[in-house]
Structure formats: C-alpha cells, structure tokens
Amino acid sequence: MKYVWDPFVRIFHWSLVIAFAVAFYTHASEWDRLIHVRAGYVAGFLLASRVVWGLVSTGYASFDSFPLNPIHAAKHLYRVMHGRAKHYIGHNPAGGLVIYAMLTIGLIAVGSGWLVYNDDWLIDEPELLQAAHHYATWGWLILVGIHVSGVLFESLVHKDNLIRAMFTGCKRVCKIDERQAK
Amino acid sequence: MKQTSILLAALLSFAAFSAQASVSNAETMIMIYSKQAKQANPDYxxxxxxxxxxxxxxxxxxxxxxxxxxASCHTANPANSGKHIVTGKAIKPLSPAVNPKRFADFEKVEAKFTQHCNDIIGSDCTAAEKASYITYLLTEQTPSIKK
Structure with a gap:
C-alpha cells in the first residue's frame, strides 16, 4: 500500500463532487436559483483552493508531480492501447491533462455563472454570458465523463480500486513497471 | 451645431427603429401563436x-x-424592472415596448415559455395564452414612477 492522496485532495475531491451535483440538479428551476448559485460559489472556492494547493504542496497533489504535457499524454494513451503503458503512482500524463482541463473549465464555468447572476455590474451581455456558462458547464460534464472512464479503466487494468483510494488516500502500487525495466 | 443635430436625428431614428423592430417581432409572435390557437380550436x-x-x-x-x-417577480406593471422573489435580483422590464431585447427571437421565446411555464405554473402554456400574454405586454409602455 502506498499513501498517495493527502486529506486536502480527498476532502476537496468529494466536496467538489457534491457541490457540482447540487449545482447541476438545481440548474433549471427559478425556485432553486439561490441554491444553484451557492453551490457554484462553493465549487469555485474549492477549485481555487486546489490550484493554490497544487502550487504550494509537495507530493502527488503538487502540480510538479504531474506536469502539463499533451505530448506525454498522447504517448501514454498510445502505450495504453498497445498494453505497455508505464504505471504512474499519482496522475498519469493523460489523467493529469484532464485534471488541468477540469480546473480551467471548472473555473470558467463558475466565473461565467457568477457573471450571469450579476449581469448588471460587470458585463451587461446576458445572452452571451448564458451561452458561455452553458457551454463551459457541459464541457465540464464531458470532462467528468472522461475522468471517471479513465479512473474505471485504470482500476480494472491495474486491479486497483482508485475510487476507494480517493477515500482512504492509499493506492496499492505494483512494482514500478517490470516491463519497462526489461 | 448642424452636424450634431444630424447625428442626434440619426441616433434618435435608430433608437426608434430598433424599438419598432422589437414591437413588430412581438406582433409577429402574436400572429404565430394566434394561428396555432386557431388550429387547436376552430372557435378561437x-x-x-x-x-x-x-x-x-x-x-x-x-x-x-x-x-x-x-407579477410576483415582474411586478404588476411589466414595463417596470422586476425583482426575483427567490434571489432578490433585479429583472429587466418584460414589456417589449420598453425593453427591445424582449420577444426579439421566436426560438428563444418558445424555449423560455416552455421552461418558464413548466417551472412557474407547473405545465406548458397554450398558444392562446401566449398570444394574449404578449398582446397584454405590448400595452404596458409606461414604467410607473419609482417609489
């Protein structure tokens, strides 16, 4: 067993799941508008905190441990398809790319929602803002889909329950890439 | 001075034109909805x-x-700015005679009717209700004096 996800990351992760689920569930009705807005502010606060934590923390939560590199991400996916992917303890390069995309699009979704709600004081373009909020949020939902598929795929391939790892913080880590060592 | 007045006249006619355009769009929508209502009920x-x-x-x-x-949100006079009863946020006037951005795009109006009627009333509005609704909104052209 290896301790991978620190308490901040775990609390952040599941709080964001809840905040986003609440915001999504309440997005359509005027009656739920206040709950939707508050859930969005919570999500925005969580995302911003995660960015700060990525900058200041050490270990697998740090941005240094999963550098943004789309070429490495593509190479990783290529290797996965050929069954000879390197095993990463924290985020693999493809997963890391999705994380950066989720942080960025998530903040855009919250920021645009914030401007939609306060359309009278910064940008008075309700339709443009609503469109931005709409597309950013659905883009985010697609990223959630990719994220979850990646987690399930890696859980199956490495026979390691990554969802449990996000609760306990511990991953069962196999000996780092015997195939690579050959 | 002459130039200024020409510019002013141009601006004014543009403003009048855009308000006019919105009203005629709202009127077109009334015609569409009335036609639909007539199809649904020949006695309409x-x-x-x-x-x-x-x-x-x-x-x-x-x-x-x-x-x-x-009226709970849009106030008894739809030419006035409203106030969202849940969030307390200001809502721009609903009457297309005052706010040219309202009832300017039929597809958006249809989508908004469907969403808003189901959300607020609990069921979709009929074409007859929509036609009368816009007809009434067009008659409200003067915002009340602010308290």
Whole structure:
C-alpha cells in the first residue's frame, strides 16, 4: 500500500463532487436559483483552493508531480492501447491533462455563472454570458465523463480500486513497471 | 451645431427603429401563436389584452405550496424592472415596448415559455395564452414612477 492522496485532495475531491451535483440538479428551476448559485460559489472556492494547493504542496497533489504535457499524454494513451503503458503512482500524463482541463473549465464555468447572476455590474451581455456558462458547464460534464472512464479503466487494468483510494488516500502500487525495466 | 443635430436625428431614428423592430417581432409572435390557437380550436376568437392581463396576475399554487403569479417577480406593471422573489435580483422590464431585447427571437421565446411555464405554473402554456400574454405586454409602455 502506498499513501498517495493527502486529506486536502480527498476532502476537496468529494466536496467538489457534491457541490457540482447540487449545482447541476438545481440548474433549471427559478425556485432553486439561490441554491444553484451557492453551490457554484462553493465549487469555485474549492477549485481555487486546489490550484493554490497544487502550487504550494509537495507530493502527488503538487502540480510538479504531474506536469502539463499533451505530448506525454498522447504517448501514454498510445502505450495504453498497445498494453505497455508505464504505471504512474499519482496522475498519469493523460489523467493529469484532464485534471488541468477540469480546473480551467471548472473555473470558467463558475466565473461565467457568477457573471450571469450579476449581469448588471460587470458585463451587461446576458445572452452571451448564458451561452458561455452553458457551454463551459457541459464541457465540464464531458470532462467528468472522461475522468471517471479513465479512473474505471485504470482500476480494472491495474486491479486497483482508485475510487476507494480517493477515500482512504492509499493506492496499492505494483512494482514500478517490470516491463519497462526489461 | 448642424452636424450634431444630424447625428442626434440619426441616433434618435435608430433608437426608434430598433424599438419598432422589437414591437413588430412581438406582433409577429402574436400572429404565430394566434394561428396555432386557431388550429387547436376552430372557435378561437383571437388574443385579448384582458385575457393576457388576467393570466399575468393570476396566482397559481404549485405542489410545493408556493403561490405565485407572473407579477410576483415582474411586478404588476411589466414595463417596470422586476425583482426575483427567490434571489432578490433585479429583472429587466418584460414589456417589449420598453425593453427591445424582449420577444426579439421566436426560438428563444418558445424555449423560455416552455421552461418558464413548466417551472412557474407547473405545465406548458397554450398558444392562446401566449398570444394574449404578449398582446397584454405590448400595452404596458409606461414604467410607473419609482417609489
């Protein structure tokens, strides 16, 4: 067993799941508008905190441990398809790319929602803002889909329950890439 | 001075034109909805301001126990700015005679009717209700004096 996800990351992760689920569930009705807005502010606060934590923390939560590199991400996916992917303890390069995309699009979704709600004081373009909020949020939902598929795929391939790892913080880590060592 | 007045005249006519464009769009929508209402009911006699006004102010009680009318948020005078009863946020005037951005795009209006009617009233509005609703909104052209 290896301790991978620190308490901040775990609390952040599941709080964001809840905040986003609440915001999504309440997005359509005027009656739920206040709950939707508050859930969005919570999500925005969580995302911003995660960015700060990525900058200041050490270990697998740090941005240094999963550098943004789309070429490495593509190479990783290529290797996965050929069954000879390197095993990463924290985020693999493809997963890391999705994380950066989720942080960025998530903040855009919250920021645009914030401007939609306060359309009278910064940008008075309700339709443009609503469109931005709409597309950013659905883009985010697609990223959630990719994220979850990646987690399930890696859980199956490495026979390691990554969802449990996000609760306990511990991953069962196999000996780092015997195939690579050959 | 002459140049300024020409510019002013141009601006004014542009403003008048854009307001006019919105009103004619709203009128087109009334025609479309009246046609739909006539198709649904051959005895339909056309939209009326009275029906629209009654619909606008009619209080509807939803299953959630909240009793609301269109006027709850949009105020009794749709030419005024409204106030969202849940969030307290300001809402721009609903009457297309005052706010040219309202009822300017049929597809958006249709989508908004579907969403808003189901959300606030609990069921979709009929074409006859929509026709009278816009007919009434067009008659409200003067914002009340602010308190």
């Amino acid at each position: 006699t056309g939209p009326t301001v009275a029906d629209g006004k009654a619909f606008f102010n009619r209080k509807i009680k939803l299953g959630k126990g909240k009793e609301t009318a269109c």
